[in-house]
Amino acid sequence: MTYFDHIVARVMLQARLPGNRRRREVERELRAHLDDLAEEMRSQGYDDEAAARIARMRFGEPREIAAAFASVYGPERWARRILQSTLLFAASSIAVALVVGTVQSLAAMCMAAPVLSILRDIHQESFGFGAITAGYCSLYAGERLFPGSLARAALPCVTLGLCLAALFAWLVPQQAALPLVAFACAASARLLQRLEIPFLWFAGTALPLLIAWVMIGRLIPCREFPWLVWPGLTISCKALREIVRLFERVFGADFA
Amino acid sequence: MAFDRELLKGSIALLILRLLSERDMYGYEIIQESVRRSKDAFEFKEGTLYPALHQLHRRGYLRSEWRTGETGKQRKYYGLTAAGRKAARRSEQEWISFTKVVNAMLSKAPS
Numbered sequence: 001m002t003y004f005d006h007i008v009a010r011v012m013l014q015a016r017l018p019g020n021r022r023r024r025e026v027e028r029e030l031r032a033h034l035d036d037l038a039e040e041m042r043s044q045g046y047d048d049e050a051a052a053r054i055a056r057m058r059f060g061e062p063r064e065i066a067a068a069f070a071s072v073y074g075p076e077r078w079a080r081r082i083l084q085s086t087l088l089f090a091a092s093s094i095a096v097a098l099v100v101g102t103v104q105s106l107a108a109m110c111m112a113a114p115v116l117s118i119l120r121d122i123h124q125e126s127f128g129f130g131a132i133t134a135g136y137c138s139l140y141a142g143e144r145l146f147p148g149s150l151a152r153a154a155l156p157c158v159t160l161g162l163c164l165a166a167l168f169a170w171l172v173p174q175q176a177a178l179p180l181v182a183f184a185c186a187a188s189a190r191l192l193q194r195l196e197i198p199f200l201w202f203a204g205t206a207l208p209l210l211i212a213w214v215m216i217g218r219l220i221p222c223r224e225f226p227w228l229v230w231p232g233l234t235i236s237c238k239a240l241r242e243i244v245r246l247f248e249r250v251f252g253a254d255f256a
Numbered sequence: 257m258a259f260d261r262e263l264l265k266g267s268i269a270l271l272i273l274r275l276l277s278e279r280d281m282y283g284y285e286i287i288q289e290s291v292r293r294s295k296d297a298f299e300f301k302e303g304t305l306y307p308a309l310h311q312l313h314r315r316g317y318l319r320s321e322w323r324t325g326e327t328g329k330q331r332k333y334y335g336l337t338a339a340g341r342k343a344a345r346r347s348e349q350e351w352i353s354f355t356k357v358v359n360a361m362l363s364k365a366p367s
Binding site for chain 2: 011025026028029030032033035036037058059060061062064065068069071072073
């Protein structure tokens with residue numbers, strides 16, 4: 001990496017420009033400027049070291065330039081983040097509903113029960129879908145906001161969990177346990193997914209579920225296969241991980 | 257004479273609009289031209305020009321396109337839009353009025 005590459009890289013890293021295309025364009029523009037600057041220095045007979053020193057003096061501190069760019073594109077960056085987060089939450093909720101719906105349909109077919117019977121408690125289960133997505137996405141959002149500290153990264157998740165506990169206890173006091181356990185399972189799976197150890201994160205969904213089971217008994221007493229909650233949650237968390245990866249690929253540095 | 261950095265920062269938009277009202281230019285060319293016209297008095301940090309250009313572009317005062325210059329290099333040229341021309345005229349008028357007031361304040365009161 002040349003000295004000029006280093007300057008451009010530092011500006012780009014700190015400027016947090018929204019959009020891959022814009023980042024490429026600004027990078028190209030700054031690079032072209034520095035190339036012109038280097039050519040001017042060479043034409044005046046400076047060696048590489050002196051050229052780099054003068055270029056730095058004339059070009060300015062990368063930190064200041066990046067801060068100026070960040071200020072220009074600040075509102076757009078936030079608008080994009082809000083839009084992308086909304087899209088992520090919507091896509092995640094749909095994925096969770098599809099996964100859980102498929103698992104329940106298979107169970108219904110095995111029991112020779114009508115598939116439509118899975119819609120029996122759909123209004124209650126929608127709390128569960130939302131809770132899985134919220135648990136997973138809130139921890140992911142915490143990771144993005146506080147990349148250096150796991151304790152701080154967990155703060156949005158814990159806060160949201162407490163708020164949801166109060167909300168569910170008020171709205172559906174009899175069925176509050178399942179969505180809250182689903183929330184904890186999803187957050188715990190995300191936590192273990194960070195370790196990148198194959199299949200270990202399965203425990204992330206199993207452990208809170210087992211604890212809840214021991215403490216408060218069967219989570220869905222009316223269902224024939226209550227243990228199906230675990231594969232439903234586990235496959236949902238796998239789907240959520242893939243959705244997050246897809247968003248990171250599509251939106252690039254906006255999301256990463 | 258070296259000018260105060262904050263003073264230069266505040267007038268950078270006016271300088272850009274003024275220079276681009278004459279012809280389309282790319283960033284490095286804007287710097288060279290401002291240094292030449294100010295006889296080396298304007299020595300602002302060259303990198304800070306680009307956020308200012310992007311700010312004006314976002315406000316709709318500038319248009320931009322990549323073109324191949326005489327040397328065969330690709331450069332991003334900026335030019336004024338209709339709104340940019342209006343803004344350039346307005347900024348110049350403001351500057352002239354402002355300097356008149358400042359000069360009047362600085363001149364000695366008649367005894």
